[in-house]
Amino acid sequence: MPITLPETLPAYRVLQDEGVMVMSPERAARQDIRPLKIGLLNLMPKKIQTENQFARLIGATPLQIDLSLIRMSEHQTKNTAAEHMETFYRPFQEVKDEKFDGLIITGAPIEHLEFDQVTYWEELRQVFDWTQTNVHSTFGVCWGGMAMINHFHGVKKHILPQKAFGCFLQDNVAPASHYLRGFSDDCFIPVSRWTEMKREEIEGVDGMKILLDSKETGPCLVEDEKRRALYIFNHFEYENDTLKQEYDRDVANGTPINVPSHYYPGNDPSQRPRNRWRSHAHLLYGNWINEIYQTTHFDMDKIGR
16 A cells, blocks of 8 residues: 655655655545456366456455456356356456456467467457556456467467476566566576567557567566556466466377476476476566556546546
8 A cells, every 4th residue: 555645745755766665745635435347358278267367466466356257258268167267257348348357367378379360369359459448457367468469469479489497587678667666686487488579569650668578588577658558478476386287288199299498396296396486476466466556536427537
């Protein structure tokens, strides 16, 4: 939560420039409190696992969150029980007249396809445009973030010569960002993808800013201020053994796969993997939720105006 200080106090500007949460008494007096309405557009095949991962992160703040689970209208999942989908999810076409404080768009294991080859691409493009009028802040994750950047800015995804797979060190290149409050100078994050977005192409778009970057795996976290969006190409939401599950699956299927880098002690898959990213995961999503809380309208009808 922010600290309230007079705007004329020298410490106000110093702390603000350092990325510390500060608020003037006048702004604090105007604030009303209500639950934040956050949507999760879940494009992953293992719906329940993904729900747990994101709910764990956005539910760790002291704010009350109203989480809505959303699916593509026509796409039918094959990996989650129909009863679960019918009970807990609503198709996008049913929620498109509603307003949301925040929306998370997950990744999807379809990165080998061109965007326009995805069966639900046209509806997903409707979702992206809808965020500009009905969502205060959007968080695109992995393929979801790449798809958003491509839709809004034409930036392409590029196939990697081999899968980026493991836990990779990221440099904090924007320490004063509100989204990186409390971050160390660097941090580890799970990476699991066959594609990338190139640093120079992102930096060539006006208003886009890289916040976390890696010498090994390229840009990680990008802010798109004009679109009120964050894009992250890696997976802070992963649990301790998510990379292990992916590795064991590929080994069992005979799919060529490298041992995930910087993940197992001694690079030995017989060892228990160590979680090196949990604290920064909670920081990032907590900062995102707090930034929504600080800037969204109390009257939800005003969102997007």
